Amino acid sequence: MANLRGFFLGATQACFLALTALGANIPTEAQAQQGEQRLSREDARILASRLASEGRPSAAREIALGLLQADPGDISALLILSQAEKQLGNLDAAKTAIRTAWRVGETKRERFAAALTMADLHAAQEAYTRSQIWIRRAIQTAPDQQTEQVAITAFRRVRQENPLAVELSFGLNPSTNVNSGNSNQAISFAYLPGYLSEILWLVPADERPLSGLEISLQTDLRYRIAETATSQTSLEFGLYGRTYLMSDAARASAPEVTGASLSFAQVSLGILHQWHPSGADAPYSASLTYSHDWAGGSPYQYQLNGTLGTQFTLGNDDTLALSASIRYAHRFASDAEVFTYSLLGRWSRDLANDDKVGIIGQMAKATADATDLAYEEATLGVSYDFGALSVNSVSLGLDLSTSYTEKYRVYETSAYDPTGREDRISSLRFDVGLNNVDFYGFQPVVTLQARRTASSVERFDTDGVQIGVNLRSSF
Structure with a gap:
C-alpha cells in the first residue's frame, strides 16, 4: 500500500507540474505574506503547488481557495485544493474539488489530471475498484502515450492491491x-x-x-x-x-x-x-x-x-x-x-x-x-x-x-x-x-x-x- 501511495504521489505531482508552468521568479511564502507583495495567478498557483508538495497543506489550501474565489473553474487551483484537503485528512472535500475539476475540465490534460487524482483519493480509502474505474477514465483522456503509460502502470498497481478482480x-x-x-x-x-x-x-x-x-x-x-x-x-x-x-x-x-x-x-x-x-x-x-x-x-x-x-x-x-x-x-x-x-x-x-x-x-x-x-x-x-x-x-x-x-x-x-x-x-x-x-x-x-x-x-x-x-x- 505504501508503494502504491508513493506512486500516485509522484504521478499527481507530475500532473500539477504539467498544468502550472514553472517561472523563473517564484515568490517565497514569506514574500507572499507581506502586504505589499501581490502575486499573479500563475505565481499563486506555483506557490500553492510548492507548499502542498512540501507538506504545508493549510497554506496551500488558503491560496487555492483564494484563486477559486476569483475563478471557480481554475483547474490547477482545484487540483491543489484537492491535494491539500487530502493531506489535511478531508477526503470528502478533496473528492468534491476533483469532481468539479473533472466537470469543468476542457482539455485532455486537465481531465487526465482530474481523473488520476480522483483515482488516488479512492485508493487512499482502499476503494480500489472505484480507483480502477477512474484510472480507465484517465486512460481515455490521456493527452499522449507517456501519460497513458503512467495511467496503465497505476492501474496495474491498484489491481495488485485490489482483492476484487472483475x-x-x-x-x-x-x-x-x-x-x-x-x-x-x-x-x-x-x-x-x-x-x-x-x-x-x-x-x-x-x-x-x-x-x-x-x-x-x-x-x-x-x-x-x-x-x-x-x-x-x-x-x-x-x-x-x-x-x-x-x-x-x-x-x-x-x-x-x-x-x-x-x-x-x-x-x-x-x-x-x-x-x-x-x-x-x-x-x-x-x-x-x-x-x-x-x-x-x-x-x-x-x-x-x-x-x-x-x-x-x-x-x-x-x-x-x-x-x-x-x-x-x-x-x-x-x-x-x-x-x-x-x-x-x-x-x-x-x-x-x-x-x-x-x-x-x-x-x-x-x-x-x-x-x-x-x-x-x-x-x-x-x-x-x-x-x-x-x-x-x-x-x-x-x-x-x-x-x-x-x-x-x-x-x-x-x-x-x-x-x-x-x-x-x-x-x-x-x-x-x-x-x-x-x-x-x-x-x-x-x-x-x-x-x-x-x-x-x-x-x-x-x-x-x-x-x-x-x-x-x-x-
Whole structure:
C-alpha cells in the first residue's frame, strides 16, 4: 500500500507540474505574506503547488481557495485544493474539488489530471475498484502515450492491491448455424431393419442450420479472502448469458425457432486456492465450482466441478501446464447423471521473434446410464500467436493469433445406432486484435471461427462459420 501511495504521489505531482508552468521568479511564502507583495495567478498557483508538495497543506489550501474565489473553474487551483484537503485528512472535500475539476475540465490534460487524482483519493480509502474505474477514465483522456503509460502502470498497481478482480466481456457474433443444425438435407438410419435403413429422411427445417446474430455477455468476479507469502484463496462468481436475433431467412423457414428458445444462461459460484510450496519449482491450484444452467428459459442442469492443476517452467522458455478434473452433471428433464473425468496438458514456447507456439492435448471419459451421454474423448490442438503485426518495422495496429483443434469422441450407445456413435469435431479459429482502437482501456477483437462435426450417425453432422467482435482489456 505504501508503494502504491508513493506512486500516485509522484504521478499527481507530475500532473500539477504539467498544468502550472514553472517561472523563473517564484515568490517565497514569506514574500507572499507581506502586504505589499501581490502575486499573479500563475505565481499563486506555483506557490500553492510548492507548499502542498512540501507538506504545508493549510497554506496551500488558503491560496487555492483564494484563486477559486476569483475563478471557480481554475483547474490547477482545484487540483491543489484537492491535494491539500487530502493531506489535511478531508477526503470528502478533496473528492468534491476533483469532481468539479473533472466537470469543468476542457482539455485532455486537465481531465487526465482530474481523473488520476480522483483515482488516488479512492485508493487512499482502499476503494480500489472505484480507483480502477477512474484510472480507465484517465486512460481515455490521456493527452499522449507517456501519460497513458503512467495511467496503465497505476492501474496495474491498484489491481495488485485490489482483492476484487472483475472481468467483463461482450460479444456480437453473426453465425451461419446458431442452432447447431444438421448439415445434411436428408439422412438415413442404418439401424432400421431391411430396406428402411436405405430410406432417406428429409431433415425438418427447424433442425437445419439457421443463421442469426449471437449476443453474449459474461461477468466473472474473483474476491481474495485470504493471502500469505506462498498462498492465496479466492471466492469466484460467474454470470454468462447468450441469446440470438434470427435472420429473415431463418424466421421464414422455421418461425417456431426464436432467439429465446435458443437462449442459454449460467450462474456459477466457486472457490479457488493457489499455493507455491516452499522449495518447489511449480505453483499449484485447486478449485471447486458449482454452476446452474438454463436453456430456452427453463432449468437445464446443474454441475459440480473440481480441478487440480500445476504449471512448470522448462528450458528454452517453455512452459507446461497440467490439470485433472472431475465434473458431475445432473440433467433436470431426463434426470440423467453424468460423471466426466479429464486430463489436460498445455505446452507453449516463446520464440526468438516474440511469437508464441502452443500444443494442447486432452483425454476425457464420461459415464452415464442415458444414451448419447457416455463417451471417451481425445483432443489435440495447436496454436500460434503472431503478436503485433508489422511490415518493414511499421506497425499495422493489429495482432493475430490462430488455433486448430481436432476432437475425437466415441459414444458407448446412441438412440440412433445401438452400436454407438463416433464423432470427429474440427475447429479453426483466427483472432485479430485492433490495437489502434481503444475505449477506456478495452480493445475490440475480431474472431473468425469455423467448426465441423462429422459423425458416424448422420443425424449429428453439423458445420458452421461464425464471425464476431468481442472486447478485451488492453492491459
